[in-house]
Amino acid sequence: MGSLEEWSDAMVPSDSSSSIKVFPNLRDLTISDLPKLAVLPDMENLTSLKELEIQECGSLACIRNLNSLASLESLHLYSCPALLDASLDMENLRELIISGCDKLNPSLSNNLEKFTSLERLEIRSHDPGCWPIMVLHRLANLRSLTLGGFSDILDLDHFPWPHSITNLVSLETLRLYGWPKITSLPDQIQHISTLTSLEIWEFEGLEVLPEWMGSLRNLRELWIGDCSNLRQLPSAEAMRHLTNLNELRIYNCPLLAKRCIKGSGAEWPKIAHIPLVVIDFNKV
CATH class of the missing domain: 3.80.10 (Leucine-rich repeat, LRR (right-handed beta-alpha superhelix))
Structure with a gap:
């Protein structure tokens, strides 16, 4: 398990050229309680990452290059109310949990059907009008589904x-x-x-x-x-x-x-x- 706070020296400031430059063998990363973080650094070097959890980042609006994480199997996003874009288009993702990220839902609706390997989906949202429910029937491998949180x-x-x-x-x-x-x-x-x-x-x-x-x-x-x-x-x-x-x-x-x-x-x-x-x- 890794925490972004512990590795702040391994990152450059979160501008357009920022990236997480070390830990190429990292398999599990948790980023939490960073209220001023607006854009997550590029993570293209994390080629072994299997699980990514981001929580309590109230200013986070964009997560770049998630699609470059070809090995990612589990993505958890909690309490990131400003998050608009996570570039979600990962065919190998098996688990997706999203809670308290209502602005992300429209983008999710357009991409969820591409998650052909998804086995577990959890969406807790205050805005069911943005739920991607109309594409649920296309997730043929889905084993576990959680919906709610109004x-x-x-x-x-x-x-x-x-x-x-x-x-x-x-x-x-x-x-x-x-x-x-x-x-x-x-x-x-x-x-x-x-x-x-x-x-x-x-x-x-x-x-x-x-x-x-x-x-x-x-x-x-x-x-x-x-x-x-x-x-x-x-x-x-x-x-x-x-x-x-x-x-x-x-x-x-x-x-x-x-x-x-x-x-x-x-x-x-x-x-x-x-x-x-x-x-x-x-x-x-």
């Missing part, structure tokens, strides 16, 4: 989701973060037959989980958190269809937790057969 001022009453997801044939893990105005989950999820893990967080307007969840026959793990008004699981019949479900975790969902009390809760008969049930960190 601000409370949005007037959306539904979760934005692409109409076509037929090519998500490898997706195993789906993690969604909602917001208070949403009262339902995207119906399209029921068609992702490959899902083995589903996490639902911060859907405060959701009261009942949909009946179609019973069609997720390969589901092994179901996590539900911070859904303060959720009180009911799908029907007992739908839950019985989840024959592979062996783990149910419920966190900070007081109404549902009360109804899942072992032996006496109204929802308990629906989940009694599940090998591992955890409610608020307590195994039931």
